[in-house]
Amino acid sequence: MNPKKNPPDPGLAKPRQNKPFGLAIREQPLAFWEMPDIRKARCICCDKQTSHISAYPFFSSALFARQIVLWCGNCGFGMVPETSFELDDYYRDEYAVDNRGDREADPEQYFARMDSDTPPGNLARYRNRARTQISRIRKRMPDIGAMLDIGSGPGYALRTAGARESFALEHDRYSRPFLDHIGARIVDWDTVGDFRYDVILLSHSLEHFQYGDVLPRLTKLVDRLNPGGIFYIEVPPGGLGWKTYHYKHEPHTLFFTPESLHNIGRKLDLELLLCRPLNKTYNKIEDRADTIYNPPKDSAFDNPRGCLTLIARKPSVSSIAGTGGNRNKVRQQEIRSISAPPAEPRSKTLIVTIVTDNFLTLGMVWLAALKKNTPNLDDFDVVMLHDDTYAPLSKANRDRLRFVYGNVIFHSPGSDFLSDEIIAARPGVKTADAKVPSKKAAFLKLSILKYDQYDTVIWLDADTMTRAPIDVLFDIEGRKNPRETIAAVSGGKSLGEQRTRTLVRGHFNAGVMLFGGDLLGEERFALALEELAKGRTSHLRDQPIFNAVFRPFPKIYMPDAYNFKVHTDDEELMQAAYEQAKIVHFIGGARFRLLVEDEYRKYPLIAEYHGYRDEYDIPLEIGR
Numbered sequence: 001m002n003p004k005k006n007p008p009d010p011g012l013a014k015p016r017q018n019k020p021f022g023l024a025i026r027e028q029p030l031a032f033w034e035m036p037d038i039r040k041a042r043c044i045c046c047d048k049q050t051s052h053i054s055a056y057p058f059f060s061s062a063l064f065a066r067q068i069v070l071w072c073g074n075c076g077f078g079m080v081p082e083t084s085f086e087l088d089d090y091y092r093d094e095y096a097v098d099n100r101g102d103r104e105a106d107p108e109q110y111f112a113r114m115d116s117d118t119p120p121g122n123l124a125r126y127r128n129r130a131r132t133q134i135s136r137i138r139k140r141m142p143d144i145g146a147m148l149d150i151g152s153g154p155g156y157a158l159r160t161a162g163a164r165e166s167f168a169l170e171h172d173r174y175s176r177p178f179l180d181h182i183g184a185r186i187v188d189w190d191t192v193g194d195f196r197y198d199v200i201l202l203s204h205s206l207e208h209f210q211y212g213d214v215l216p217r218l219t220k221l222v223d224r225l226n227p228g229g230i231f232y233i234e235v236p237p238g239g240l241g242w243k244t245y246h247y248k249h250e251p252h253t254l255f256f257t258p259e260s261l262h263n264i265g266r267k268l269d270l271e272l273l274l275c276r277p278l279n280k281t282y283n284k285i286e287d288r289a290d291t292i293y294n295p296p297k298d299s300a301f302d303n304p305r306g307c308l309t310l311i312a313r314k315p316s317v318s319s320i321a322g323t324g325g326n327r328n329k330v331r332q333q334e335i336r337s338i339s340a341p342p343a344e345p346r347s348k349t350l351i352v353t354i355v356t357d358n359f360l361t362l363g364m365v366w367l368a369a370l371k372k373n374t375p376n377l378d379d380f381d382v383v384m385l386h387d388d389t390y391a392p393l394s395k396a397n398r399d400r401l402r403f404v405y406g407n408v409i410f411h412s413p414g415s416d417f418l419s420d421e422i423i424a425a426r427p428g429v430k431t432a433d434a435k436v437p438s439k440k441a442a443f444l445k446l447s448i449l450k451y452d453q454y455d456t457v458i459w460l461d462a463d464t465m466t467r468a469p470i471d472v473l474f475d476i477e478g479r480k481n482p483r484e485t486i487a488a489v490s491g492g493k494s495l496g497e498q499r500t501r502t503l504v505r506g507h508f509n510a511g512v513m514l515f516g517g518d519l520l521g522e523e524r525f526a527l528a529l530e531e532l533a534k535g536r537t538s539h540l541r542d543q544p545i546f547n548a549v550f551r552p553f554p555k556i557y558m559p560d561a562y563n564f565k566v567h568t569d570d571e572e573l574m575q576a577a578y579e580q581a582k583i584v585h586f587i588g589g590a591r592f593r594l595l596v597e598d599e600y601r602k603y604p605l606i607a608e609y610h611g612y613r614d615e616y617d618i619p620l621e622i623g624r
Contacts, residue, residue, distance in 0.1 A: 032084075044077070044214055045077045067080050087253070091208065110154070130203075133232065140273065141229075144164070146195065146196065147167065148201070150201065168185070197224055197226065199229060200230070204236065229314045233261070258308055277308055278307055352451075356391050357394055362462050362591065363462045365465060365609060373466050377405070382407060387414075422532065448520075449520050459513040460512055464512060465583070467583065476558050491508055519553065578605040
C-alpha cells in the first residue's frame with residue numbers, strides 16, 4: 001500500500017493560524033490507495049484480514065485529514081495505510097510546532113518549571129506520567145544501567161530514571177537541545193542497534209509508527225535488550241470500532257485495543273508481566289450502536305478506559321538456565337549483533353572460535369577468561385561461529401554467552417562445503433563422535449581462512465582458557481610483519497619448554513593459531529577444501545588440513561605456554577600448566593574431568609576454571 005507521496009506544505013504546520021482550515025484541506029492534494037492492496041491488507045496484531053475502512057478520525061491537520069484507517073473486526077486494531085506524505089519528515093520538522101508549542105524555551109528553565117510545585121500547562125501531566133512509568137520499571141529493575149526511550153520528546157522519562165546511560169531515539173529536531181541538556185545520547189533507527197539496553201521504553205510513540213514498521217522495529221529492539229531487561233509500551237486507547245473516544249487522535253497512525261496490544265506482545269520473544277489498561281483516564285467515552293468489534297465480556301480485554309500498558313521482560317540467563325544468575329552482571333556496553341564479520345571490520349584483529357550447544361559450559365568459560373584477562377578486549381572483534389546443521393547454537397544459548405560478554409559477535413559462515421558423509425568418513429573418527437555437535441563442527445573451522453579483511457586472525461579452541469592478555473601473542477619473537485605471520489605451538493604433548501623456535505617446518509597444533517591476513521583468502525580456503533576432499537584427515541579432524549595448507553610457509557613456533565595442553569590429571573603436569581600457561585588447552589579426558597567439580601578442585605588450575613563458573617553461574621550439566 002504505497003500511495004503517491006505528496007510533499008507537505010510547510011504552511012500547513014499551523015493551518016488555523018495561517019488560513020481557514022477548510023481552505024487548507026481543499027488545497028491539500030487528494031491521496032489515493034490501490035484497491036487490490038486495501039483488499040489484501042491484514043492486521044499486524046492478529047494476522048486476520050482487515051474488515052472495515054473509515055475516514056481519519058480527527059481533523060486538526062490537513063495532512064492527516066486526507067488519510068484513511070483500516071480496521072480489524074477480530075481484535076479491534078486500526079491502522080493507516082502508508083501515509084501519503086513522508087511521516088518521518090513530518091515528525092522531524094512539523095510535529096512539535098503543530099502539537100507542542102513549548103520547544104523554544106531554555107532547557108534549564110524548562111525543566112526547572114517542570115520540577116516546581118505547580119508546573120504550567122501540560123508539564124505536570126508529562127512529569128507525572130514519567131514518574132509513574134519509572135516507578136513501575138524500578139519495581140522490576142531497581143538499578144537501571146542503560147535505558148533507551150523511543151520517541152523521548154525532551155527526555156522526561158530519561159531525566160526521571162537517572163540511568164547510568166541514557167539513549168534517545170527522537171525525530172523531532174526541536175527536542176534535541178533538551179536531550180543534549182540531560183546528557184542523552186541520540187540514536188536513530190540505523191544506529192539504535194549499535195548498543196544494548198537494560199530498559200526500552202515506548203511511551204505514547206508506538207501509535208505513531210507506520211504499520212509496516214511495527215514488527216520489524218520492535219523485533220530489532222527486543223534483540224538489543226539485555227537478558228533480564230524490561231520492555232515497556234504505553235499507548236492511548238484507540239478502539240474506535242468499539243467505543244467513541246472524545247479526545248484528539250491525530251497524528252496517530254495506529255489505534256490499539258487491549259486485545260490487539262496483547263497480541264503484539266505475544267509476537268515478541270518476551271515474558272509478559274502485565275498487559276492491560278492502567279491510569280483510569282480517557283473518561284469521555286460513549287458506547288457505539290454500530291460496533292465492528294466487541295471483546296469477550298468480563299475478560300481482561302473488556303476495559304475501554306486507561307492507557308494501554310504492556311510491561312515485559314526478556315528471559316534472563318537465570319530463567320533460561322535455571323541457575324539463579326544475577327542480571328546485574330549483564331554488560332551495559334556497546335554491542336554489534338551482526339550476521340557476518342563486516343567487510344570493513346571495526347578492529348584489525350579477529351579472535352574467533354566455535355561453540356555448540358553441547359559445548360556451552362566450556363564456551364562460556366572461554367569467553368569469561370578472555371574478558372577478564374584482556375582489559376582492552378573491546379578493541380578486538382570477538383566472533384563465535386555456529387551453523388544450524390553442523391554447529392548448532394540456539395538463540396537461548398547465544399543470550400547466555402552475551403550475558404558473559406555483550407560485544408560477542410555470532411556468525412554463520414555457511415556450510416555448503418560440508419556433508420554428513422564427509423564428516424562421518426574421516427579415518428579414525430568414531431561413528432558416535434561424528435554425530436556429536438562439537439565434533440561435527442570441527443571442519444566449519446576452515447571458514448576462518450576466508451577472513452582476510454583482518455590484519456590478524458587468532459583462533460582459540462573453545463576448550464582453551466586464557467590466563468594472560470591476548471596481546472601477548474603479538475609479542476612473540478620473530479613476528480616482524482603481522483600480515484605475513486603464521487604462529488602456533490608444535491604438535492604433541494606439552495612439556496613446559498620455554499624456548500621459541502622460529503622458521504621451523506613441522507607439525508603444529510591447531511588449538512591456538514595466529515594468522516596474518518595476507519596468508520588468508522578464498523585461494524587458501526579452496527586449498528583446504530581440496531585437502532578435505534582427499535579424505536586423509538585423522539581423528540584430529542581439522543588439524544592435518546591446516547598443516548597441509550600451510551606446509552610451504554615458514555612458521556613461528558611459539559612456546560608451549562601459549563597452548564599448554566592438559567590431557568590428564570597428572571599432578572606434576574597440572575602444576576606446570578598452572579605456573580607456566582598463558583593459554584591452557586583442556587584436551588582428551590581432561591575436558592570431562594572439568595564436569596566433576598569437587599574431586600578436581602584441589603588443583604589450582606581446575607579451581608581457576610570453576611571460579612569463572614561461579615562468577616557467571618555456569619551450570620556443570622551444560623556441556624556433557
